[in-house]
Amino acid sequence: MDLASAFPPFGLRVSSGDLELRLPDDAELVRLAEVAVAGIHPPERSPFVVPWNVGEPDEVRRGFLQFHWASRGKVSPEAWAFELGVFRDGTPVGVQGVGAKAFAATRSAGTGSWLGLAHHGQGIGKRMRLMALHLLFEGFGAADATTEAFDDNPESNGVTRSLGYAPNGVALVDRQGTRAAENRYRMTREMWAARPDLHRPDVTLSGVPPVRAMLGLDEQPA
Numbered sequence: 001m002d003l004a005s006a007f008p009p010f011g012l013r014v015s016s017g018d019l020e021l022r023l024p025d026d027a028e029l030v031r032l033a034e035v036a037v038a039g040i041h042p043p044e045r046s047p048f049v050v051p052w053n054v055g056e057p058d059e060v061r062r063g064f065l066q067f068h069w070a071s072r073g074k075v076s077p078e079a080w081a082f083e084l085g086v087f088r089d090g091t092p093v094g095v096q097g098v099g100a101k102a103f104a105a106t107r108s109a110g111t112g113s114w115l116g117l118a119h120h121g122q123g124i125g126k127r128m129r130l131m132a133l134h135l136l137f138e139g140f141g142a143a144d145a146t147t148e149a150f151d152d153n154p155e156s157n158g159v160t161r162s163l164g165y166a167p168n169g170v171a172l173v174d175r176q177g178t179r180a181a182e183n184r185y186r187m188t189r190e191m192w193a194a195r196p197d198l199h200r201p202d203v204t205l206s207g208v209p210p211v212r213a214m215l216g217l218d219e220q221p222a
Helices: 026-038 057-073 124-139 154-162 189-193 208-214
Strands: 013-016 019-022 079-088 091-101 108-115 144-150 166-175 178-188 204-206
Touching: 013 124, 019 124, 026 057, 026 079, 026 091, 057 079, 079 124, 091 124, 108 124, 124 144, 124 154, 124 189, 124 204, 124 208, 144 154, 144 166, 154 178, 178 189
Parallel strands: 108 144
Antiparallel strands: 013 019, 013 204, 019 079, 079 091, 091 108, 144 178, 166 178
16 A cells, blocks of 8 residues: 555645645655745745744754644645645745645635745746645535735735635734734635636646545534
8 A cells, every 4th residue: 555545635635837746755844844944035024923934943943844744734524734845847836835634524624834035036926826725626616715814914815816716804913922913814716716727727636535524524423
């Protein structure tokens, strides 16, 4: 038995042109950790509630690995998070996360992501988000998808707005001891279906049925 047979998320692939989203193995996690250590955002920015990428390189690497290992171990029908590595022509450039609680009932999931600073400004962030939405809506049958970005993160807000999300309120959150405004957004299945074909990515999904079964998405309600 191979790893994907034992743990189906390792067989999940979302492909579009030179980009692929997949659950990284341990060797790939180490490579992704190096991308994070090299820099995700300018030093004056603070796009995360928890500044996990700031600190001594060894600490960032260890924390990165522990977070990804913990995410793998918590996958269940009740709650799941897939921290998918983003690979461009096989080179790791960032992470695109998708996750939900009680998804079989709510069909609502959220996304979050980061991209190595060296890969900013090349349209990758928008493409990988579209690929994640394709997985959620076309692969998992989502009813809606949500995302958030701090008000002082213009790049993330710009990507989200350009994709046609609807504003879904503003929350005031504790960001490292200070108050910060977090913009929230929502994309419904109807909004996704109404997107012109020109704006849809050419995406190939593989390994979805075993993951759906693992998450209980095909079970009929009692």
